[in-house]
Amino acid sequence: MIQPTASCPSRAPLTVRTADIARLEPRSDDVIAFPDGLPGFEECRRFVMSSDGDHPFQCLEGLEASSPAFVTIDPARVLPGYRLILSPVDRRHLDAREEDPLLWLAIVTVNPDETATVNLRAPIVINPRLMIGFQVMPHDCLYPLRHPLSI
C-alpha cells in the first residue's frame, strides 16, 4: 500500500503517530492555541477539548464568542493503520521535538442527510507539551475528506 505523505517526501520525514490518545488528552480547562485558527474559522485561535470515557469522541470548542465547536475522533480508530507524516515545516509549526508525542484528531461531520463522515484528509494535530495545534493540509494525501463513520 502506498503510504500517504505530507509535503516534502524527498526530505527525511519526521515522525508521527501515537497510540495512547487517552494519555495525551488535555484536561478540559487547558486552552489549546491554534495560531492560524482553522480554515473557515481563521479568527478562532483558542480551543478547549473535552471527552468522557463512554464514547470515542472528543469535543473541541472555540473559546471566543461565536466560535464553532467540533466533534472529533482519533483517526486511527476510524481507519486502523492511519498514518500521516508531518513535513519538517509542519513540525516547526508545532515547535515539536523529535520525542514529542503528538495528538491527532479527525473532525466528524454530520451531514444534512444525517450520515456521518470523518475528515481524514486534513486532520488536526496538537503538540500536548506546548498545547499548540493546527489543521494539517498535506499537499499529497490519499485519505478521503469524507470517510464514512463506522466504528
Place this chain on the structure above:
Amino acid sequence: MLVFTRKRDEAIMIGDGIEIRVLRTGRDGVKIGVTAPAAVAVHRREIYDLIRAENEVAARRPHDLQQLLARLCGQSKSSDEQ
C-alpha cells in the same frame, strides 16, 4: 489584481520573503515554484477551499454538541451490534 507577464525562470517577489517562480510552461498548465518562510502556509487554492467548506459543514454551536454526540453514539452502538 496585479497582473504580470512572466517567462520561464522569471519570478515575482511578494515582500522580501516570498518568491513565486515560473519553472515550466506547457499546454496543460504552468509549473510554479513557491519559496516562502516556514511560517507562511502555502496551499493549492482548491484544496484549501474544500477543507474550509468541510469545516463549515462540521461546525456546530457549542450548545448543540451534546445532542450531536448523542446521535453519533447511537450510530456507533447500532454499528457495534451488527
